[in-house]
Amino acid sequence: MRFVYPQGRKKALTFSYDDGQKYDRRLVEIFDRYGVKGTFHLNSGSLAKDENSIYVTAAEVKDLYRGHEVAVHGVQHRNLPTLSRQQQVTEVLEDRKALESLTGDLVFGMSYAFGSYSPQIMETLRTLGIHYSRTVNSTGGFFPPADFLAWHPTCHHGDARLTELGEGFLHVADYIELPLMYVWGHSYEFGQSDSWQVIEDFAARMSGRQEIWYATNGEICGYITAVRSLEYSADGYTVWNPTAVSVWARTDDGSLLEIRPGERKKLGEH
Ligand SMILES: [Zn+2]
Secondary structure, three states, X not given: OEEEOHHHOOEEEEEEEEOOEOOHHHHHHHXXXXXXXXXXXXXXXXOEOOOOOOEOEHHHHHHHOOOOEEEEOXXXXXXXXXXXXXXXXXXXXXXXXXXXXXXXXXXXXXXXXXXXXXXXXXXXXHHOOOOEEEOOOOOOOOOOOOOHHHEOOOEEOOOOOHHHHHHHHHOOXXXXXXXXXXXXXXXXXXXXXXXXXXXXXXXXXXXXXXXXXXXXXXXXXXXXXXXXXXXXOOOOOEEEXXXXXXXXXXXXXXXXXXXXXXXXXXXXXX
């Protein structure tokens, strides 16, 4: 048995964009047009009061990012390793509170400002209810992260290998379970150099494929965490799903298996 994404989809594609500048408006429009999904990491302390700012306004956060995910990037975009523990907590928790208030939703996600983090910071985030945080260390690969609090992306959108990696992902090797392509950046990089064609072309190439789950960072983290939370009998023939998420697998004979929340399933006999 091998795990697959919801409804049997083979792979997942996600995007992650930081800082909440006004160019997010056009990026969301492109994502929506191609049916792909992303997570937008915002600094609540930078959100604008009126539309003359380079930042999106606090008032538009809920509607602008609808269908995507809003996540933490620190109230003031401070460099966490340089702060006291108390300042780290304020930077993360106050951002989480502000974004939850603006979206009316729960916020569990984050990306590290400047890509800076440490084992101590990861531990602090666990305490603050943050489930994942993205680094800026490109892997060029498609494996899900070992630890979601050091979630290394596949590549930045400006990576010279973007097209090649996209093609590699469309033909990803079968030995990778739950393959994932994760692209990150800042929308102002498209806006300031008018290079929107980069993301238009990539989204167009990757869109509309039955085998791909187009999901936010948080949806993917939640799903893979559920897969990893399954409990097995000592003989391995019974599985129990203690989570609130349906988990999907493909059996050796090719049939699709759904293990529903709370369900206990026989996988075979001795
Ligand atoms: Zn940033």
